[in-house]
Amino acid sequence: MKVAIIGASGKAGHLIMEEALSRGIEVTAIVRNKEKITNPKVAVLEKDLFDLTFDDIKDEDIVVDAFNAPIGKEEMHQTSLAHLVDLLKGHEEIRLMVVGGAGSLYVDPAKTTRLMDTPDFPDAFLPTASNMGEGLKKLEQESALNWTYISPSAFFNPEGERTGEYQLGNDNLLANSAGESEISYADYALGFVDEMVNAKHLRERITLGMK
Numbered sequence: 001m002k003v004a005i006i007g008a009s010g011k012a013g014h015l016i017m018e019e020a021l022s023r024g025i026e027v028t029a030i031v032r033n034k035e036k037i038t039n040p041k042v043a044v045l046e047k048d049l050f051d052l053t054f055d056d057i058k059d060e061d062i063v064v065d066a067f068n069a070p071i072g073k074e075e076m077h078q079t080s081l082a083h084l085v086d087l088l089k090g091h092e093e094i095r096l097m098v099v100g101g102a103g104s105l106y107v108d109p110a111k112t113t114r115l116m117d118t119p120d121f122p123d124a125f126l127p128t129a130s131n132m133g134e135g136l137k138k139l140e141q142e143s144a145l146n147w148t149y150i151s152p153s154a155f156f157n158p159e160g161e162r163t164g165e166y167q168l169g170n171d172n173l174l175a176n177s178a179g180e181s182e183i184s185y186a187d188y189a190l191g192f193v194d195e196m197v198n199a200k201h202l203r204e205r206i207t208l209g210m211k
Contacts, residue, residue, distance in 0.1 A: 001026065003060060003196065004062070009037060025196070028060070049083065054088075069131070092146040095146045100205065150192055153174055156183060
């Protein structure tokens with residue numbers, strides 16, 4: 001299996017890259033600064049996401065979108081995903097897997113209220129959540145694209161340890177028996193690569209949470 005990871009030098013992208021490599025997957029890191037990728041097992045393409053062409057990714061089985069828009073430019077969560085959709089539309093032999101957001105997950109069984117719509121959702125996170133949510137909405141309308149969108153839980157913990165376990169859901173926010181909605185980056189990477197290998201959720205959004 002050949003996988004290209006956009007944003008492989010970021011927190012989520014790096015751990016997904018390392019998890020994939022540990023399973024013998026052939027990885028190309030697509031980054032703006034090649035010096036940030038030091039693993040000799042990784043092929044590196046130094047290129048901005050918005051400059052990518054289909055020729056850059058035509059030999060991949062999976063393209064991972066782990067792009068993280070800078071503060072103040074959160075609309076890039078929409079424009080970056082739209083660019084990748086344009087490149088891959090009609091090429092269903094290549095799967096697009098997206099590191100998504102938690103804000104668009106529903107908090108009620110009837111799916112009427114999203115996490116970002118709740119009163120306690122932090123204002124600082126709303127630009128990112130709303131733009132990622134719009135990106136997902138447009139992705140769900142694409143019929144000539146093979147995609148999977150993977151949301152973390154409410155607290156996406158960069159310092160959390162790798163427990164080797166997680167629970168999996170669809171459009172509703174997950175919580176453990178203690179009522180906590182959390183997933184470490186390491187366990188998220190584990191679940192992300194499990195889905196990469198098993199391909200059980202094509203054209204679906206799923207979410208990962210700690211047990």
